[in-house]
Amino acid sequence: xxxxxxxAGVFSPVVTPxxxxxxxxxxxxxxxxRWLVAQDVGLAVFGTNSEANSLSVDEKKWMLDxxxxxxxxxxxxxxxxxxxxxxxxxxxxRHAVAAGCAGVLMLPPFYYKGVSDDGLFxxxxxxxxxxxxxxxxxxxxxxxxxSQVPLSHALIDRLLTAYPGVVAGIKDSSGDLDHVQxxxxxxxxxxxxxxxxxxxxxxxxxxxxxxGCITATGNVNPAPIVALYRHWQDADAExxxxxxxxxxxxxxxxxxxxxxxxxxxxxxxxHAWRNVRPPLTELAQPQRVAxxxxxxxxGFVMPDAHLLAA
Amino acid sequence: xxxxxxxAGVFSPVVTPxxxxxxxxxxxxxxxxRWLVAQDVGLAVFGTNSEANSLSVDEKKWMLDxxxxxxxxxxxxxxxxxxxxxxxxxxxxRHAVAAGCAGVLMLPPFYYKGVSDDGLFxxxxxxxxxxxxxxxxxxxxxxxxxSQVPLSHALIDRLLTAYPGVVAGIKDSSGDLDHVQxxxxxxxxxxxxxxxxxxxxxxxxxxxxxxGCITATGNVNPAPIVALYRHWQDADAExxxxxxxxxxxxxxxxxxxxxxxxxxxxxxxxHAWRNVRPPLTELAQPQRVAxxxxxxxxGFVMPDAHLLAA
Numbered sequence: 001x002x003x004x005x006x007x008a009g010v011f012s013p014v015v016t017p018x019x020x021x022x023x024x025x026x027x028x029x030x031x032x033x034r035w036l037v038a039q040d041v042g043l044a045v046f047g048t049n050s051e052a053n054s055l056s057v058d059e060k061k062w063m064l065d066x067x068x069x070x071x072x073x074x075x076x077x078x079x080x081x082x083x084x085x086x087x088x089x090x091x092x093x094r095h096a097v098a099a100g101c102a103g104v105l106m107l108p109p110f111y112y113k114g115v116s117d118d119g120l121f122x123x124x125x126x127x128x129x130x131x132x133x134x135x136x137x138x139x140x141x142x143x144x145x146x147s148q149v150p151l152s153h154a155l156i157d158r159l160l161t162a163y164p165g166v167v168a169g170i171k172d173s174s175g176d177l178d179h180v181q182x183x184x185x186x187x188x189x190x191x192x193x194x195x196x197x198x199x200x201x202x203x204x205x206x207x208x209x210x211x212g213c214i215t216a217t218g219n220v221n222p223a224p225i226v227a228l229y230r231h232w233q234d235a236d237a238e239x240x241x242x243x244x245x246x247x248x249x250x251x252x253x254x255x256x257x258x259x260x261x262x263x264x265x266x267x268x269x270x271h272a273w274r275n276v277r278p279p280l281t282e283l284a285q286p287q288r289v290a291x292x293x294x295x296x297x298x299g300f301v302m303p304d305a306h307l308l309a310a
Numbered sequence: 311x312x313x314x315x316x317x318a319g320v321f322s323p324v325v326t327p328x329x330x331x332x333x334x335x336x337x338x339x340x341x342x343x344r345w346l347v348a349q350d351v352g353l354a355v356f357g358t359n360s361e362a363n364s365l366s367v368d369e370k371k372w373m374l375d376x377x378x379x380x381x382x383x384x385x386x387x388x389x390x391x392x393x394x395x396x397x398x399x400x401x402x403x404r405h406a407v408a409a410g411c412a413g414v415l416m417l418p419p420f421y422y423k424g425v426s427d428d429g430l431f432x433x434x435x436x437x438x439x440x441x442x443x444x445x446x447x448x449x450x451x452x453x454x455x456x457s458q459v460p461l462s463h464a465l466i467d468r469l470l471t472a473y474p475g476v477v478a479g480i481k482d483s484s485g486d487l488d489h490v491q492x493x494x495x496x497x498x499x500x501x502x503x504x505x506x507x508x509x510x511x512x513x514x515x516x517x518x519x520x521x522g523c524i525t526a527t528g529n530v531n532p533a534p535i536v537a538l539y540r541h542w543q544d545a546d547a548e549x550x551x552x553x554x555x556x557x558x559x560x561x562x563x564x565x566x567x568x569x570x571x572x573x574x575x576x577x578x579x580x581h582a583w584r585n586v587r588p589p590l591t592e593l594a595q596p597q598r599v600a601x602x603x604x605x606x607x608x609g610f611v612m613p614d615a616h617l618l619a620a
Contacts, residue, residue: 056401057366086364278432281432
């Protein structure tokens, strides 16, 4: 269980808007972040679904500065700061900590595959020592299907023992409720908060003692996800979960990042939102039509979309 | 077949020496590169076996500058410049082209898996257009076991059609001779040179019409590999290939980067060579002993190792 001073609830890896020249568009980013914060969604900017690894460290630093300059509260920010190269991870993490962010979400170095726990321990330890700030709160990022570098329980145990308080939790994007449960059972009592990587298991994650979820579709369906988080002990929780699952399933028929951007583009009548950076591609026309049909069939409307308008 | 103005022969992804603080050590790097050049091995610095993705873009830029300042000829340099983030790939590639490097070896963006050929085409095209220099020569880097992002023949065809002359070849680290042969057969006549990613198939690659090999073990066994390249049509070529394979097999019993660095450390009596950046780890003591036993059993001695000494 979490106390009120710790990040909890619903976070979203904020999708990154780009111009036609693929430059990050901070104006649209700020508007989208304000809209999410207004719905009580925390900002896990620079996540997988933010195309974070398609951004340079300098781009991420000035995007973060732009959000803070626009008045986004750092207490709602949990930027992704992991990188293949330790100097990059240290540089961006230090920047986030100095800005007062509530925490950072940290991928392991992900180029080399089959690396040892010793090597991964050293990598995280080097970042922690290199940042050298007691305010640092690291949320480990376990997303083996994409990173291809899983984080073992033995590694987590070593990190928690070496850096209690600094190692504060995990985003578990395994999609496996049993894994969420095992993490809570083994590490929850040591000040280690477990966030599911999808709202599709949010109710069960809360029942298991988890802290919430960090989920891509928070970008497009924030209010109902937050409502389940707030009301997970109510009688209608199962029905709420089923509703979330239908919406998520509709998006997941398509490449997720492009589909979410398409929905935002349509809802805000702002087609620049379709842009994704290579190697990703925007939805093709038939996919656009199919996505809208799927969402219409659910009666899905993004609320408060006027907040996104230019 | 290649003409004399094009890179050909044996290149090596140069191992990167680090200090105890994991900072790149340009003095040792320069000495090692001079030794390789003296043996007619080209310098594919910043490759997989250089721990390139564990280095920041700035580190790679100043390491390249240090090599050039030390008099390493740019005509012998083929730095790796691919990156997950397009601005990083453009920045480093532009730096390499301005320095007069013979070519660059380019990984695709490797974080997202299962991306489309359209997306990968855009990624390479954005780098080529972003660099905007007719002197650019790109060697594509196909290493699916590590990058998890293979480069299809359809993609290569599109790139060659769009950027003839600029797209100059490939390093094929599939380890599959049939794939090397297929690449030569399909694209060789269009000014596209195929390098094998290992000397274990060097003889067959030359027979297939390939341009040579870009191989990690060039760091530790350069002269015999170059000798096979020069004498592949001689009667003793099979025996030379068998000798190369025995040496490679000895190293491949261990994590390759750590094993090569261990061999250099021992041969040059300079233990700082053992350092690898996390998430990699140096060989443990029993592995060190086993590696030396395996090499001794082959009568293996790194030639001219005094050139590496401080």
